[in-house]
Amino acid sequence: MKTHIFAFTLSIALCVTARAGLKWDQTSLELHPTATDKQAIGHFKYQNTGDKPVKFKSVRTSCGCTAAQTQKEEVPAGEKGEITATFNIGERTGTQVKTVTVETDDPANVTTVLTLKAVIPQQLEITPTFVFWGKGEEPKPKTIVVRAAKDFPVKHLKVTSSSPDFQAKVEETGNGQFKIDVQPQETNKQTASTLTIQPEDSQKIFYATARITNAPAPQ
Amino acid sequence: MNDTSNIKHQTSNILHFLWRIVDVIVGGIFIYAGTIKVLDPVQFANDIDNYKILPWTIGVGLAFYLPWLEMFCGLALILRRLYLGGLSILTALVAVFLVATIAAKVRGLDITCGCFGHASQNWNFPTHLALDLAIFGVLLALSFRVVSGNRLQDAV
């Protein structure tokens, strides 16, 4: 009896998935772009396993940074195809999840959400990326901690300040970690500097900002 | 006559031992799954919310409660204390979860099930469904064994 119930439930589960006209190879893709890639591209392959053609009514992405294209507007029965999702990485970091919502005229599968996950390698973790002093605040050094990712060993770090009003000193603290001590010459006038942080043997440049704000120092 | 009953006794002991291994493995799976979710309840609350079945507030409550329930029931299976209760709760949880997963698929929602936290977030739907059906099958088998009176006296 219990075996029959189990088999019945299993057959319902399988029937539910088999009824759909458009069958997707995968509705979720994980991509691993390199640190220098500008885009991450996912190919969502499908096949029309039904006996009627399926038309794409709309293909929408979750953000302006992702574009999605279908190869064809209508998929004849038995035909295969794919939707290409192109995610513009820009200056995004970490794990980015973007979705593509596909609407078709297939009553069994009106809406499908395709998920593109891009794991963007982060060579350096800089905390904080912004240090500031209030007007009149004592010009004591403030520290920026730089941590190199395990997959990107960094031996030396080169830091330059765009303004002579700020000095930056780098010190290696071990285990792929560095500290940058930033110190202003004075805090009486509003001024700023962009700190350029470049790992040795790397083309990629990172930035931090140092600034004297107009407001008095926070208490 | 003695030989036959000895063989029967030995076979029974081996079977009992094998079922105990199944108890420990299944119990261990649920303790592992519960532990991963206990460590990140906020992520689990988001995973529950992705099914779009329960309101957010109830999802958060379940996110704090269910992992502990899983762990205690897993422990019940391993230690054979409160065994019946643990087995029933786990069977009911997996059954409800299976229905919710299939419902989400039918509605076109693509979600990570969250059942094994970050460890399972890259699995696709067929993999999830297959594993969950397998666990459900084993739980049903354990339940059937208990209900049919085999070693009922061992369960406390």
Next chain:
Amino acid sequence: MVKSSLVRQAFVLAALAFVPGVVQAIYFGNKVSWRSPVPASEMVTVTQARAWGENAIWVDARPDNEFARDHVPGALPLNEDRWSELLPQFLAAWSPEKKVVVYCSSEGCNASREVAHRLRKEAQLANVFVLEGGWEEWLKEK
């Protein structure tokens, strides 16, 4: 007999699990909002943000072309496509007593939450809020 034993045991397990669950819920009290997926303290309505007047600094997290088309008067663009290029001009306008209001196109878009998260985590700014309803809500209330 089996049934009553089953119910009793299930009840005991359910009750046992309740205790650590409640303790954990209390411990995590301020890390999760019980009302909405985004912590309530980080969201702000259009009305609330407008009431801040000059103390608010508006940040548009949408792509460049959408910002160019129209935006909240005085808002600064800051999106993840050109983060390091746009961040300095935002920081130039920022000061510690200001409240940062980040918006993108609507309630459903994620860009404002991501930009707000980076401002809090990387630049370590306090008082960073996400506008409920985004640009769509701003237009409604205009």
